[in-house]
Amino acid sequence: xxxxxxxxxxxxxxxxxxxxxxxxxxxxxxxxxxxxxxxxxxxxxxxxxxxxxxxxxxxxxxxxxxxxxxxxxxxxxxxxxxxxxxxxxxxxxxxxxxxxxxxxxxxxxxxxxxxxxxxxxxxxxxxxxxxxxxxxxxxxxxxxxxxxxxxxxxxxxxxxxxxxxxxxxxxxxxxxxxxxxxxxxxxxxxxxxxxxxxxxxxxxxxxxxxxxxxxxxxxxxxxxxxxxxxxxxxxxxxxxxxxxxxxxxxxxxxxxxxxxxxxxxxxxxxxxxxxxxxxxxxxxxxxxxxxxxxxxxxxxxxxxxxxxxxxxxxxxxxxxxxxxxxxxxxxxxxxxxxxxxxxxxxxxxxxxxxxxxxxxxxxxxxxxxxxxxxxxxxxxxxxxxxxxxxxxxxxxxxxxxxxxxxxxxxxxxxxxxxxxxxxxxxxxxxxxxxxxxxxxxxxxxxxxxxxxxxxxxxxxxxxxxxxxxxxxxxxxxxxxxxxxxxxxxxxxxxxxxxxxxxxxxxxxxxxxxxxxxxxxxxxxxxxxxxxxxxxxxxxxxxxxxxxxxxxxxxxxxxxxxxxxxxxxxxxxxxxxxxxxxxxxxxxxxxxxxxxxxxxxxxxxxxxxxxxxxxxxxxxxxxxxxxxxxxxxxxxxxxxxxxxxxxxxxxxxxxxxxxxxxxxxxxxxxxxxxxxxxxxxxxxxxxxxxxxxxxxxxxxxxxxxxxxxxxxxxxxxxxxxxxxxxxxxxxxxxxxxxxxxxxxxxxxxxxxxxxxxxx
Amino acid sequence: xxxxxxxxxxxxxxxxxxxxxxxxxxxxxxxxxxxxxxxxxxxxxxxxxxxxxxxxxxxxxxxxxxxxxxxxxxxxxxxxxxxxxxxxxxxxxxxxxxxxxxxxxxxxxxxxxxxxxxxxxxxxxxxxxxxxxxxxxxxxxxxxxxxxxxxxxxxxxx
Numbered sequence: 001x002x003x004x005x006x007x008x009x010x011x012x013x014x015x016x017x018x019x020x021x022x023x024x025x026x027x028x029x030x031x032x033x034x035x036x037x038x039x040x041x042x043x044x045x046x047x048x049x050x051x052x053x054x055x056x057x058x059x060x061x062x063x064x065x066x067x068x069x070x071x072x073x074x075x076x077x078x079x080x081x082x083x084x085x086x087x088x089x090x091x092x093x094x095x096x097x098x099x100x101x102x103x104x105x106x107x108x109x110x111x112x113x114x115x116x117x118x119x120x121x122x123x124x125x126x127x128x129x130x131x132x133x134x135x136x137x138x139x140x141x142x143x144x145x146x147x148x149x150x151x152x153x154x155x156x157x158x159x160x161x162x163x164x165x166x167x168x169x170x171x172x173x174x175x176x177x178x179x180x181x182x183x184x185x186x187x188x189x190x191x192x193x194x195x196x197x198x199x200x201x202x203x204x205x206x207x208x209x210x211x212x213x214x215x216x217x218x219x220x221x222x223x224x225x226x227x228x229x230x231x232x233x234x235x236x237x238x239x240x241x242x243x244x245x246x247x248x249x250x251x252x253x254x255x256x257x258x259x260x261x262x263x264x265x266x267x268x269x270x271x272x273x274x275x276x277x278x279x280x281x282x283x284x285x286x287x288x289x290x291x292x293x294x295x296x297x298x299x300x301x302x303x304x305x306x307x308x309x310x311x312x313x314x315x316x317x318x319x320x321x322x323x324x325x326x327x328x329x330x331x332x333x334x335x336x337x338x339x340x341x342x343x344x345x346x347x348x349x350x351x352x353x354x355x356x357x358x359x360x361x362x363x364x365x366x367x368x369x370x371x372x373x374x375x376x377x378x379x380x381x382x383x384x385x386x387x388x389x390x391x392x393x394x395x396x397x398x399x400x401x402x403x404x405x406x407x408x409x410x411x412x413x414x415x416x417x418x419x420x421x422x423x424x425x426x427x428x429x430x431x432x433x434x435x436x437x438x439x440x441x442x443x444x445x446x447x448x449x450x451x452x453x454x455x456x457x458x459x460x461x462x463x464x465x466x467x468x469x470x471x472x473x474x475x476x477x478x479x480x481x482x483x484x485x486x487x488x489x490x491x492x493x494x495x496x497x498x499x500x501x502x503x504x505x506x507x508x509x510x511x512x513x514x515x516x517x518x519x520x521x522x523x524x525x526x527x528x529x530x531x532x533x534x535x536x537x538x539x540x541x542x543x544x545x546x547x548x549x550x551x552x553x554x555x556x557x558x559x560x561x562x563x564x565x566x567x568x569x570x571x572x573x574x575x576x577x578x579x580x581x582x583x584x585x586x587x588x589x590x591x592x593x594x595x596x597x598x599x600x601x602x603x604x605x606x607x608x609x610x611x612x613x614x615x616x617x618x619x620x621x622x623x624x625x626x627x628x629x630x631x632x633x634x635x636x637x638x639x640x641x642x643x644x645x646x647x648x649x650x651x652x653x654x655x656x657x658x659x660x661x662x663x664x665x666x667x668x669x670x671x672x673x674x675x676x677x678x679x680x681x682x683x684x685x686x687x688x689x690x691x692x693x694x695x696x697x698x699x700x701x702x703x704x705x706x707x708x709x710x711x712x713x714x715x716x717x718x719x720x721x722x723x724x725x726x727x728x729x730x731x732x733x734x735x736x737x738x739x740x741x742x743x744x745x746x747x748x749x750x751x752x753x754x755x756x757x758x
Numbered sequence: 759x760x761x762x763x764x765x766x767x768x769x770x771x772x773x774x775x776x777x778x779x780x781x782x783x784x785x786x787x788x789x790x791x792x793x794x795x796x797x798x799x800x801x802x803x804x805x806x807x808x809x810x811x812x813x814x815x816x817x818x819x820x821x822x823x824x825x826x827x828x829x830x831x832x833x834x835x836x837x838x839x840x841x842x843x844x845x846x847x848x849x850x851x852x853x854x855x856x857x858x859x860x861x862x863x864x865x866x867x868x869x870x871x872x873x874x875x876x877x878x879x880x881x882x883x884x885x886x887x888x889x890x891x892x893x894x895x896x897x898x899x900x901x902x903x904x905x906x907x908x909x910x911x912x913x914x915x916x
Contacts (some may be wrong), residue, residue: 016854017842019791019831023855026790113775199889201795201803209781251793251855252889283796422832489853489890649849653895657852660892684800684887692880692893 003502004712007649010494011513012487022249024221025280028207032276033062036115038105038122039289040097041501043131043359043677044143046189047095047124048311055121060114063273064122065106067093070268074152075234077260078326078364079224081464081525083154086262087166087325089146092235092264092399097126098145098323099359100678104337106164108269108277131359131677135320136297138164138356145323145357158327166321166355167329171336174348178239179312183303187385191300191377192743195320195671196293196664197681198366199501199689202251203286204261206285207278208270211244218267219246223257223486224526225516231260232267241716243267247516250488254661255365256502258528259291275745286588286683291364292671294331294355295320298377308391310343310382310400317353317374330353331365335374338613341411341471342456344402349410361675365528367661368722376744379727381451393439393452393731394429398422401454404705412462414610418705418715420641421454424611425617427703428452431637432619439735444624448634451616454724458611459707459716460531467536468522468605471500471543473551474512475592476557479504484524485536490718491650492532496540498646499711503544522603530716533646534609537711542604550600555582557598558590612707614715615641618659618724622732629748631733633663633696638724640700643715651717655700658721664690665722666729670745672758761824765789766833776821780806780813783820784830791831791858795887802886805859806830812866814885831858837865844903852888853878860886864900875906 015022027367052064070092078086093103101114105122109115132143146161153159158168180186206220216238222228225245233240250257262279269277281290301314317335321328336351366372382400386393402408404419431437434450441448470482481500487493493513501508514521524536548568555573556563565575574581582590591597621635636659645651669689681687706713726744734740739754750756762771763783770787774912781804784792792815795801807829831838838861838862844853851857860883867874867882874882879900880893 007847007849010849012854013849013851014839014842016851017845017857017861018835018838019858021790023793073905191809201793201853201889202802202886203795250853252853254889283798283801425848489855491849491852521791647849649847650893653849653852653891656891656892658892661889683798684796685798689889691884691887693884698892698894704885718864 001502001712003498003508005645005648006445006498008494008498008508008647010491011497012493013700016249023202024205024219024249026246027219027248028278029209029276031165032207032278033108034112034115034268035269035277035279036107036112036119037059037103037265038107038119040100040102040104040127041135042097042126043100044129045097045126047097047104048127049125051123055118058114058118058121060110061118062108064108064118065093067095071235071237073234073237074150075231075233076326077527079227079258079260079526082230085155085157085329086327087159087345088152088154090324092268099361101361102323106265108268108273125472132164133359133677135318135356135358138358139354143456145359151489164357166357167332168326168354170352171410172350176312176314176348179348180301183311184306185388185643186301186303187381187388188299188301189381189384189742190299191380192296192731193373193376194669194744195294195295195363196255196366196669197287197671197687198254200254200256202254203283204281204290205279206263206266207276208266209276210270210274215242215244216267216271217244217246219248220263221250221257222247223253223528225486225518226484226523227526228260228263229518230321232263235264235272236268238271243473245518245652247486250486253488254367255528256291258526259364261457262291283684284682286724287678287687288361291326291362294363294370295372295383296335296373298335298374300377300381300716302381302385304533306389308389308396308399310346312348313340313343313345313378314350315340315374315377319353319355320358320360320361320363321355324362325357326364327360331370334370337736338456339374339409339457340369341408341453343400344403344406344408345400351410360673361679367658368719371719372723374457375723376726380730380742383451383727383731394425394434397425397454417612417709418643420703420705421615421617423703424615424639424641425454427639427701428617428619428637431550431699432621432635433466434619445627446625446734448621448623451620451622451728451730451731451732451735453724453727455616456613457530457716458613459534459710460608460611461529462611463607465525465529465531465535466605466607467524468603469536469539469543470522470601470603471547473547473588473591473600475589477588478510478512480512480514480745481534481540482521484516484521485532486516486527488527489690490654491647492527495533495646495650496536499537499540499546504548515755530719533714534710534716535606537714538608539604539606541711542606543602546604547600547602549570550602552602554591554598555587558587558596565713577587598734608709610709612709612715614643614717614720615722616724618728620725620728620731620732622736624733624736624751629752631667631746631748631751633729635696636698636725638700639703640721641703641705642717643710644704644713645702646712646714652700652703654717655721656698659725660690660695662722662725663729665744666726669747759821761821762821763820764827766829770889774820778820779816780818780820780823781815784815789830789832793855793858795856800887802863803856805862807862807866813861831861834865841865841903844899848895848899848900850891852890856886856888860888860896868904
C-alpha cells in the first residue's frame with residue numbers, strides 16, 4: 001500500500017502553523033453584534049422579574065432577550081442521532097435556572113465592552129431554591145431538578161423525572177449472585193471518578209448571519225454540524241431547510257463540541273434581529289457553563305477462583321448528568337458495556353446504572369464517554385484482586401482477557417473479529433522491561449511503583465452512525481472529496497484523503513478534502529464515538545470504487561473500446577488490446593468538454609452493523625515523594641491495537657495526547673463546587689491540565705490486528721487512548737505506597753494522609 | 759489615547775482605549791495568528807515578541823507598547839516555516855490553535871538558549887499549554903529543529 005500506514009503530513013498543517021485565519025472567530029464579520037450572557041448566580045432558582053429598562057438605555061445596546069422572548073419548545077443540546085436518547089429538558093432561556101451559570105439573559109450590543117456594561121444594569125429578582133448538589137443523594141430527594149410538565153422523552157431510557165432519575169438500565173448475563181457464591185475470593189470496592197473539563201484550547205464560539213436567500217447561516221466550532229442544524233431547528237422552531245451550519249477549523253473538541261452550546265444564542269439573536277452576531281465564550285464560561293465528563297461512582301464486586309480465574313463481575317454505576325440530561329443515558333452505558341467485555345470469559349455479569357439530575361453544570365461527552373470511568377473501576381478492582389491473590393497483575397490479565405474470535409455477551413453479543421490485546425500487553429511489558437522490575441522499589445527519598453491497565457473502546461455506534469461522502473473527478477484529473485465528518489485537529493481530512501488516494505492510486509495531494517457545510521456536504525452523524533476513520537472511511541472506499549467504475553465506463557465511451565479492455569493505474573487509462581491510451585488529465589478535461597463528455601461524481605454512504613473495539617495496554621512507572629507525596633509519572637508505555645494504522649504520525653500523536661489527558665484525570669483534574677453550588681475550578685489557575693513538565697516520557701507502539709469490516713483493516717483510535725492512565729497510575733501508587741486511592745484525582749494529600757476521599 | 763506601534767516592521771498609529779490589551783489590538787489589526795485561550799495568563803496561546811522578547815499579549819496593555827516593536831507569527835514567515843516543517847512532519851500541530859504561541863516561544867528560545875537540554879526546553883516552554891498532543895510530538899519536532907544543522911540525515915526527512 002502506498003498511502004496507508006504512512007506518516008502523511010496533515011493537509012491543513014501549514015495553514016495552521018503559519019497562523020492563517022481559519023478558526024471561527026477569525027472568520028466572524030468584524031463589526032457584527034456581540035452577545036454576552038447574564039448567568040445565574042444561584043444553583044437553583046426561579047426568575048420572578050427581570051428589569052432591563054436601564055440596561056437598554058446604554059448607547060450601543062441592540063437588544064436584551066429573556067425567557068419571555070424565546071420559543072417555548074424544549075430540546076436537547078446533545079449531538080446524537082434522532083431520536084436522541086437524551087431528554088428534551090431545556091429551553092434557549094428558561095424561567096427556572098438549574099445551576100450556577102445557567103443562562104438568564106442575552107445582551108446584544110455593538111461590542112463586548114458595551115454588552116458587559118449593560119449586563120451589570122439588568123436587575124433580576126429570584127426566588128432562590130435549595131439546590132441539590134450531591135449526586136449520591138439525588139434519587140428520591142425532596143428537591144426535584146426537573147419539575148416541568150413539558151419535559152419530553154423521545155426514547156425509553158428508564159426515566160423517572162420526579163425521582164431525579166434521568167435514566168436507568170440493567171443488563172444481566174447469567175446469575176451473578178449464584179456464581180459469586182462459588183468463588184474462592186470476592187472483593188467489593190467503590191470507585192469515584194470526577195467531572196473533568198475537556199479543556200480544548202479553543203473555547204466555545206459561534207457566529208451567525210442571514211444569507212442571500214434569507215436563510216440562517218451559523219458558523220460554529222462544532223463536532224456535529226448536522227446535529228446542530230436539528231438542534232437549531234428545534235430550539236428556534238424553524239424548519240431545517242432554513243438553516244445552514246458551517247464548520248471551519250476547530251481548536252480541539254475531545255467531545256465537548258459534540259454537545260451544542262452557544263450556537264443557539266447566536267442563531268436566535270440573528271434570526272430575531274436579522275443582523276449578524278457572534279458569541280465567544282470566555283475560558284471561565286467554557287469551564288462553568290458548557291459541559292464536562294460525567295462524574296461517576298461505581299460499586300464493583302468481583303469474584304475469582306484462587307488461581308486467578310475471574311468468574312463474575314457485578315457493576316453498579318451512578319452517574320451525574322448535572323442540570324440537563326445531555327448524553328446521560330448513553331455515557332453510563334459504556335461504563336459497563338466497554339469495561340466488562342475485557343474479561344469476556346466470566347461466567348456471569350450484571351451491570352446496572354442510574355443517571356441522576358443535580359444542580360451542577362450539565363455533563364456531556366468527553367473522550368472515552370463513560371468507558372473511561374467504568375474501566376477505572378473494573379481495571380482497578382482487577383489490580384486489587386491481583387494484589388490480594390499475590391498474582392502479578394499482567395499475568396492475571398493474560399489468564400482472563402478477551403481474545404479474538406469470541407462472542408462478547410456484555411458487548412451487545414458482538415463477535416470479536418480482530419484483537420491483539422495479548423500482543424499489546426506483551427509488547428508493553430517488553431518496552432518497560434517489566435520482567436526485570438519489581439512492582440515497588442524504594443529509592444530513598446522516593447518510592448517507585450509500577451501499575452498496569454488494559455482498555456477497549458468501540459469504532460462508531462453500530463447501526464446508528466451513518467456517514468456519506470461524495471467524490472468528484474475534476475478537470476486536469478484531481479479529485480474533490482466532500483465529507484460530513486468534522487476534522488477537529490485529529491486529521492480526518494487527511495486520513496480520509498489517504499484512503500481515497502490509495503483507492504484511486506494517486507498522491508494525497510491530488511485529493512482535495514472539503515470540510516463541513518450542511519448545505520454542500522453529504523450527511524454524516526459527525527466526529528464522535530471514534531467513528532470517523534472506521535465508518536466514514538468505509539464510505540470513502542465505497543465511493544472511490546464507484547468512481548473508478550465510472551471512469552472506466554466513461555473511458556470506454558470516449559476511447560470507443562470495451563470496458564473490459566480498460567485498465568486504470570491512477571495516471572493512465574489504457575486499453576492494451578486496442579492499443580489505445582489516455583492520461584487521466586486528458587480524460588478528465590475531455591469529460592468536461594461537452595460533446596461526448598460526462599461529469600463524474602460518485603457518492604456512497606456506510607453504516608456498520610458492528611462496532612469493532614480497538615484495544616490498548618498501558619503500564620505506568622510512577623515515583624512518589626515520601627516527604628511531600630508528590631506523584632510523578634516517569635515513564636508511560638502504551639501499545640495500541642487500532643487495526644491497520646492509517647497515518648502513523650497521527651495515530652501516535654492521538655495516543656500520546658490521550659495518555660496526557662488521562663494523566664491529568666488521574667492526578668489533578670477535579671471539578672468541584674462550593675456548598676452553594678458555585679464551581680471552584682473556573683480557570684486554568686484552579687483547574688490544572690498537564691503541562692509538558694507533568695507528562696514524563698510517553699512511549700507508544702502499535703500491535704495491529706486486521707478488522708475485516710474496517711477500511712484497509714482499520715478500527716478506531718481516538719478514545720481508547722485515554723482510558724488506561726487512571727487505573728494504571730492508581731495501581732502504581734498503591735504498589736509504591738500501600739494505599740489504594742479509589743477517588744480520583746490521586747493527589748499528594750490523599751496519598752500522604754492515606755485518606756481516600758475529598 | 760494615540761499610540762504608534764511597529765508591528766512586524768510596519769508602523770501602526772491608532773487611537774485606543776487606555777485599557778486595551780495588546781492581544782485585542784493585534785487581532786483588531788488583522789494579526790489573527792494571535793489567539794486567546796484563557797483570561798488568566800496561563801495558556802501561552804497569545805505569545806508575541808515585544809522588542810524581540812516573548813511576552814503574553816493578554817497581559818500587556820497596548821498603550822505600554824507605544825514606541826516599541828511587536829513581532830507576531832505573521833512577521834516571522836521564513837524562520838517559522840523552518841520550524842513548521844518539523845512540526846508538520848511529526849503531525850504535532852494537531853488542532854493548531856496553540857501552534858502560533860508555541861512557535862513564537864520556540865524561536866525565542868532558540869535565540870536565548872545555547873544547546874538546551876530536554877529539561878531546559880520543557881522548562882522554557884512550560885507556559886505553552888497544548889491539550890491535543892501530550893507534548894511528545896512537539897518535543898520531537900523541537901529537538902530535530904534545533905539539531906537541523908548538525909549533519910546526518912534527519913529522521914523527519916525520511
